[in-house]
Amino acid sequence: MEILTSLILIFVGAALINNFVLHYFVGICPFLGVSRRVDTAFGMGCAVTFVISISALLNWTVTYFVLRPGAPLPAWVWRSVGGDPGTQVDLSVLSYIIYIFVIASSVQFVEMYVRKFFPPLYRSFGVFLPLITTNCAILFGSLEILKHLQDPTRLWGLHQALALALGGGIGFTLAISLMAGIREELDMCDVPGPLKGAGVALIVAGIMAMAFMGFVGVDKGVQSAVSALLR
Amino acid sequence: MAQEEPTALERFINGILPENPVYRQLLGMCPTLAVTNGMKPAMTMVAATAFVLICANVMTSAIRGLLKPHLRILVFTMTIAAFVTIADRLLAAYMYDMSKQLGPYVPLIIVNCIIIARCEVCASKQSVRVAFGDAVGQSIGFGLGLATIATVREILGSGTWLGLHVLPASWPGWGIMVLPPGAFLTLGLLLGIAEWLSRRRGRAST
Numbered sequence: 001m002e003i004l005t006s007l008i009l010i011f012v013g014a015a016l017i018n019n020f021v022l023h024y025f026v027g028i029c030p031f032l033g034v035s036r037r038v039d040t041a042f043g044m045g046c047a048v049t050f051v052i053s054i055s056a057l058l059n060w061t062v063t064y065f066v067l068r069p070g071a072p073l074p075a076w077v078w079r080s081v082g083g084d085p086g087t088q089v090d091l092s093v094l095s096y097i098i099y100i101f102v103i104a105s106s107v108q109f110v111e112m113y114v115r116k117f118f119p120p121l122y123r124s125f126g127v128f129l130p131l132i133t134t135n136c137a138i139l140f141g142s143l144e145i146l147k148h149l150q151d152p153t154r155l156w157g158l159h160q161a162l163a164l165a166l167g168g169g170i171g172f173t174l175a176i177s178l179m180a181g182i183r184e185e186l187d188m189c190d191v192p193g194p195l196k197g198a199g200v201a202l203i204v205a206g207i208m209a210m211a212f213m214g215f216v217g218v219d220k221g222v223q224s225a226v227s228a229l230l231r
Numbered sequence: 232m233a234q235e236e237p238t239a240l241e242r243f244i245n246g247i248l249p250e251n252p253v254y255r256q257l258l259g260m261c262p263t264l265a266v267t268n269g270m271k272p273a274m275t276m277v278a279a280t281a282f283v284l285i286c287a288n289v290m291t292s293a294i295r296g297l298l299k300p301h302l303r304i305l306v307f308t309m310t311i312a313a314f315v316t317i318a319d320r321l322l323a324a325y326m327y328d329m330s331k332q333l334g335p336y337v338p339l340i341i342v343n344c345i346i347i348a349r350c351e352v353c354a355s356k357q358s359v360r361v362a363f364g365d366a367v368g369q370s371i372g373f374g375l376g377l378a379t380i381a382t383v384r385e386i387l388g389s390g391t392w393l394g395l396h397v398l399p400a401s402w403p404g405w406g407i408m409v410l411p412p413g414a415f416l417t418l419g420l421l422l423g424i425a426e427w428l429s430r431r432r433g434r435a436s437t
Contacts, residue, residue, distance in 0.1 A: 023411055024335075028260035029344055093320065096338050097312040104305050133304070136261045136342045143335045194427035195419070198257055202419030209412040 014167030045173025246368025253376025
């Protein structure tokens, strides 16, 4: 049961309290670029959630077995070439290069797969998928998972990594859809000339960030609610 | 040649104001918003980004004859990732506290759109000299953008500038300016001011 509580806490933390866009400022480019209409914004959000989960799955696997300090695979290679078994092998310096490679190639494969097997989905995702490679939110999700795998006392399992990725993706979808809804209404407002476009969008984002600050402390309530439900 | 490519000097000057990456192209928004709560982290970020941008631009330009069109984005990101790893290790070795404070935003330089855009627009087509001038100009432009935002946020938020007290001690400190919402509000208003200034100059010249 503790596992479930911790998963829900990680999920809520990534989606609401430390929202990727409004707290960590990752994924600002699509947040400003494709938030003019609600349906495209929602499509972008879904595409990001999808890719962030896949890259979290792959990057967790690579990090757990190869990159983290004391990972099994390099240790086995080290022993079999006759190295001193007391030495700990740490390949985490390679993690940035590996992560961006994994993300770029998984985006490419997802694009090919979706185009072949789900043409209608491809038509609605189409334009956004290649853009996602350079979306900071994806890399940020993997870096957060790396942070939790570098500390051997509280290693994250795959379920926790996936909870973080899903929470981050859904939080991004929520923020970008809300933003698009507000901007659709803003089109009918009389905005001062120089602020039109990006200026007013950023100010709206600032007010949304203030609203999301209200979620600080929600985790305590969620924790007690979940433990009351499970009892 | 039908269309003249810009020279090194033109690229350099363009990067500073006419094509300022922060105010004109709206690129590289994550670091612009995330590390500008103080002048010191902002300037460290600018230095790291400039290092990566210059190295990646020069490297891409040097290998531009070997690039295959469909693989070029992958090659750009891998080149950038290698230089970011160097910058990250250097920061961790010589400025440990600052590297802790910047946290994930140093590795996030990899996906900073400015660098990929410059590799794509300039370095993959022009000579090493032009690419170098372009990278330096863009870095200065990026630095100017971050410096303005960090100045506003640090002075209003904590009454200091680069750690020096510039406002009287009775200044209450607008906590919101140091927190995430302040970043969005400051950048939004500064964008408005920049746009207003350029419009006014446009009217004056006609």
